[in-house]
Amino acid sequence: MPITQMKWIAAIVPAICIGLFEFARHEYLQVISMNWGNVLVAILTGIIFFLFSHGIFALMENLYGKLQQEKQETAVLQERSRIARNLHDSIAQSLFFMNVKIMDIEKACKNGQQPWSAITDLREAIRFTDTELRQHIFALQTVAADDNINLIAAMQNHLHQYEVQTGTKVNLAVTCATPNPFNSYERKQLFHIFQELLFNIRKHAAATQVNVSLNENSEAFTLTIADNGKGFVAADNLRKKNSFGYKLLEQDIKSIKADLKLTSSPGTGTTVTVTKNKKKELFS
The missing domain is CATH 3.30.565.10 (Histidine kinase-like ATPase, C-terminal domain)
Incomplete structure (x- = not known):
C-alpha cells in the first residue's frame, strides 16, 4: 500500500468510525448516558488504533524483511565485482604474461636458441601469481560473514x-x-x-x-x-x-x-x- 494512501486512511478512518458511533448514540441509543458514551468512544478509539497500528507494523516488518534481503543481495554483488576486478588486475594479467613467455620458449626451442631467460621470467610469474592468489584468498576469508x-x-x-x-x-x-x-x-x-x-x-x-x-x-x-x-x-x-x-x-x-x-x-x-x-x- 502506498504511503500516501496510508496517511489518508490513518486520518479519515478513525474520524469516520467515531463520527458514526456518535451519530448512532445520539439518534438511536439515547439510553446510553454521557459518561458511558465517553467510555465506549475511548474503547472504540483504542480498538481502531490497535487494528490500524497492527496492520502498519506488519507492513513495516514486511518492508524491512525485503530491505534486508535486497541488502544481502547487493553485498553479494559487490563482493563478486570486487573479486572480478582483483582477478582482472593481477591473475588475468599474470596468466597472459605467462602465455607470452611460453610462446617465447617454444620459439627459442624451434630456432635452436637458449630459452633460459624466458624460463626465468616464467618461473617468476608463476611465483608472483601464487602469491597473488593466496593474498586474494586471505582477503576473502578475512571479511566477516555477518554485519557486525x-x-x-x-x-x-x-x-x-x-x-x-x-x-x-x-x-x-x-x-x-x-x-x-x-x-x-x-x-x-x-x-x-x-x-x-x-x-x-x-x-x-x-x-x-x-x-x-x-x-x-x-x-x-x-x-x-x-x-x-x-x-x-x-x-x-x-x-x-x-x-x-x-x-x-x-x-x-x-x-x-x-x-x-x-x-x-x-x-x-x-x-x-x-x-x-x-x-x-x-x-x-
Missing part, C-alpha cells in the same frame, strides 16, 4: 597476516574510543579500502616497513598508511585516473563519503590518508 564486523580487530588481524606473508615490518598505532565506528556497510567499505591500500603497497612499493595509524575523535575517523617504498610522482599518478584500479578505489571512497589524500615522491615512500567524518545518525 569489528573494524579495528579485523585490521589488526589482517596486518598480522600481512606481516607474516610478506616479511614487511608493520607498526600499528590505535587511538580509537570505540571498536566499531560507523554502520556495518561503512565499516566493511573501510576495511576493503584498507585491504586495497596494503595490497597496492605489496604489489608496487617494494617497501620493507609499513606504519598504520587509526585515529578517532569526536568529528572523524582517520586511517593513515605510510610505507618506505620506492614512491612515485604523485601528481602524475593522480592524472592517471583512467586506470581501472584507481577508479574502483575512488568509487569505494566516495560510496561512504570519505576523503582520500595521497602524498608521495620517488625514493621517499608513500603516505595515504583516508578520512571519514562521523555522523551520529549513521552509528550502529
